Amino acid sequence: MKSHRIALIPGDGVGVEITEEAVRVLDTASDIHGFDVSTESFDWSCDRYLETGSMMPEDALEVLSGFDSIFLGCIGDSNKVEDHISLQMLLAIRKGFDQYVNLRPIKLYPGVSSPISTATPETVDILVIRENTEGEYSGVGGFFKRGTPDAFALQTGVFTWKGCERAIRYGFEAARKRSKLGSSAPVGRVTNCTKSNALNYSMVFWDEAYDHVARDFPDIETDMALVDALTMWLVKNPDFFDVIVASNLFGDIITDLGAMLQGGMGFAAGGNVNPEGDYPSMFEPIHGSAPKYTGQRVVNPIATIEAVRMMLDNIGESEAADHIQTAIAATLGTGQVRTRDMGGSSSTVEMGSAVVGAMRATA
Numbered sequence: 001m002k003s004h005r006i007a008l009i010p011g012d013g014v015g016v017e018i019t020e021e022a023v024r025v026l027d028t029a030s031d032i033h034g035f036d037v038s039t040e041s042f043d044w045s046c047d048r049y050l051e052t053g054s055m056m057p058e059d060a061l062e063v064l065s066g067f068d069s070i071f072l073g074c075i076g077d078s079n080k081v082e083d084h085i086s087l088q089m090l091l092a093i094r095k096g097f098d099q100y101v102n103l104r105p106i107k108l109y110p111g112v113s114s115p116i117s118t119a120t121p122e123t124v125d126i127l128v129i130r131e132n133t134e135g136e137y138s139g140v141g142g143f144f145k146r147g148t149p150d151a152f153a154l155q156t157g158v159f160t161w162k163g164c165e166r167a168i169r170y171g172f173e174a175a176r177k178r179s180k181l182g183s184s185a186p187v188g189r190v191t192n193c194t195k196s197n198a199l200n201y202s203m204v205f206w207d208e209a210y211d212h213v214a215r216d217f218p219d220i221e222t223d224m225a226l227v228d229a230l231t232m233w234l235v236k237n238p239d240f241f242d243v244i245v246a247s248n249l250f251g252d253i254i255t256d257l258g259a260m261l262q263g264g265m266g267f268a269a270g271g272n273v274n275p276e277g278d279y280p281s282m283f284e285p286i287h288g289s290a291p292k293y294t295g296q297r298v299v300n301p302i303a304t305i306e307a308v309r310m311m312l313d314n315i316g317e318s319e320a321a322d323h324i325q326t327a328i329a330a331t332l333g334t335g336q337v338r339t340r341d342m343g344g345s346s347s348t349v350e351m352g353s354a355v356v357g358a359m360r361a362t363a
Contacts, residue, residue, distance in 0.1 A: 003036040004315055007067040007280070012045045012086075013289025014299045014348075015073025021301040021352035022071050025308045028356045029320040032363045040067075044089060046080040055081075055089035061096040069311050070282035073304075074289040095133050097279035099272035100163065101170050102130035102251060103310065104286070106258035111332040112267065112342070116235055119261045123239035127178065128258060129171035130251025132272055134163045135202075137248045159202045159247070164209035168192075170275060171245035172217045178242065179220075189221040190214070193230050193246035193254060206247060231257055259286065266300025266341045269307040271314065283311040297348040300339040302328060305355055327358035 006026065010019040023039060030037040042063075044056040055075075057063070064070060070093070076086045093099070108114055108124035138158035145151045171190050179188040192210045196203035207224070214222050225233060227250045233240065234254065238261055246254060259268035265287035272282040285303030293299055305328060313321035331337060337354040338344025346354075 001034060001036050002317075003038065004069065004317075005067045006037060006039045006311075007064050007070045008039050008041040008073075009044050009070065009075075010041060010073040011075045011289060012047070012077045012080075013074060013291040013294050015045070015075075015289055017295075017297050017348055018285060018299060018301050018304040019071065019073045021348060022073075022304050022308050024352055024356055025305050025324065025359075026312075028359050029308075029312060029317070029324060032323065032359060033317065033320040035317060035320070045075070046077045046086055049081050049086065055086060056092075060089075061093070064093070064097070064280060067280050069280050069315050071307065071311060072282055072284040074285065074287065076289050077291050079291060091137065091139070093282060094272050097272075097274055097282070098133065099274050099279070099281055100131065100133045100167055101271075101273040101275055102128075102132035102248075103271035103273050104128040104130065104251070104255045104258065105269070105306075105310075106255070106262050108262045109267070109329055109332045111335050112263040114261055114263050116238075116261055118235060119238055124261050126234075126238065126241045126244065126258060126261075127171075127174055128244045128246060128251055128255050129167060129174060130246050130255065131163060131167035131248050132251075133248075134158050134160060135248035157202050157247075157249075159205050161205075161209060164206050165213060168210050168213045168245045169216075171243050172213055172220055175220050175243040176217065188219060189223055189242040190217075191223040191225055191230070191241055191244045193225060193227050193244050193250050195227050195250070197226060203247075210245065227254065230254060234258065234261065255286065264300075264341050265303065266339065267302050267306070269303045269310060271307070271310045273314065281311075281314050283307040283314070298340045299348050300341050301348050301352045302332070302355075305352070323359060323362070324355070326362065327355050330358045330362070331355050 010016045026037050049055050106126040108121050110121045136157040140156040141154040175190045194203045196207050259265050268286045270286045309321045309324040331354045337346045339346050
């Protein structure tokens with residue numbers, strides 16, 4: 001029997017309650033599909049920062065390296081710790097484990113309504129590949145003459161050929177794979193999200209890397225859109241897009257828009273992936289910690305369950321991952337269980353139970 005060690009970082013706010021749903025789905029999948037899962041939870045959070053002065057211990061990466069994968073609930077509570085401090089934990093894991101691909105599927109399930117009228121289950125099936133370890137989030141810069149009238153700040157984006165090329169190549173490979181799997185989206189197209197008309201060094205460099213990689217994929221259609229125009233086209237014609245490759249900052253922005261296409265943050269999950277498997281990858285719902293809802297168990301856990309699905313697919317349990325996706329689709333399609341963000345009154349636990357029940361029913 002295969003065995004997988006999973007590190008759990010519930011984090012802040014509603015993180016604990018959604019992590020409980022993640023574990024329930026993991027346990028159900030392992031029971032049905034015949035593999036073993038062992039989990040260990042870590043209290044790395046804003047509360048820990050208040051107690052110790054750090055979000056996580058100095059040997060955190062060494063500890064996590066012994067696991068096959070990581071599930072992250074949600075990090076941050078600005079009432080306790082400033083966001084630019086709490087976020088450093090997430091960035092440290094991404095960079096320390098070279099999780100250079102941020103994987104964001106944007107899919108609208110039948111039974112879910114989107115606030116965007118052009119979004120339907122037939123038009124929304126997009127995969128965004130965001131470069132995840134450098135670019136605008138490299139953390140290079142500083143404050144100068146702070147507190148004086150001459151104060152200024154520098155924030156430097158770092159774009160390496162290796163960093164750009166490998167993330168873009170992952171996008172082209174994903175487009176080729178999706179075309180073979182019969183994606184409902186336009187088959188075999190990679191859109192370059194850029195801003196090279198204004199960012200005349202970093203984004204021109206990014207475009208050059210895109211063109212270089214594209215030559216190796218003559219079967220894949222190429223496309224380019226400036227990031228501001230892309231946000232418009234995502235709303236106007238979501239059915240046009242298949243795979244989008246974007247830098248760290250631009251990918252961060254457009255995937256929040258993508259969450260609205262798929263019905264809201266309660267449905268949006270992401271993966272921080274080291275494709276080579278040299279380090280564990282990390283999966284998470286991309287919504288925030290929603291401190292005001294802590295303990296109420298009203299948050300939609302579908303994003304959490306989607307993150308578990310992605311994690312299982314990444315560690316080789318594709319059959320279990322597909323089963324979870326089928327159960328999600330069946331649950332949402334009936335419309336009988338609807339959380340607050342869907343206009344209903346079902347709890348976090350009730351939605352999680354419905355998905356687990358759908359898994360059991362089709363085991």
